[in-house]
Amino acid sequence: MTDQARTGSYGSSYGSSYDTNMNMNMNNNPAPSRQTIKFLTAATIGITLLLLSGLILTGTVIGLIIATPLLVLFSPILVPAAIILSLAAGGFMFSGGCGVAAVAALSWIYNYVSGKYPAGYDTLDYARGMIADKARDVKERAKDYGNYAQGRAQEATHGSTY
Template identity: 35%
Template structure:
């Protein structure tokens, strides 16, 4: 019951909007036909300009994203390098110690 008046009102408003749009189109169509040699190139130029502007913005955003990723990659790499250097130093030290012990063992075996 309450939906009928609201729906009817909205339907009437939609009809008025459609009627106003059709009248506006009937009035504007001759103007568009007369001015179309100016309107079409102008609208194409505006469309191309907007496309170029958006494309340049996306390329700039892609560049900033790439630089941000590269900076994060460098930061992570520089944080991992000291730990890797310590690990490599410990490995070289251990290998040196093992080689020294092996040399001592062979030297003792060759002694009469």
């Protein structure tokens, strides 16, 4: 559709005479459409990747066939060694992660205390306010309950003396 010349209601063409000449040249030598080029490119890449994956699979199977007797022969040594190495690597990763988290937390605390207001400071201030409100409520309830218990105790002691 893009190869056809556009015409208005009176038959005049949109654009200049260059556009008309360009469209005539395109009609004389039809070029492959974009969809055909896209399809051919995708098919070429797909077939190449499929062949490469087949070669890699074949190489993996051959390597596994060659290595299987060695793995079976050395498995009493390799399995415990792999377990120990994986535990050691996991320990180092966990230790390093804890160290990074500690440095990040200390940096955040330093920025907060120095007044630089790091990300999340507003949430911390909101939580602090909520905790203070709840503590005040608990204090008032405890005071009310203490007064109530004291009144009940006095009623109980005065009721037994009469």
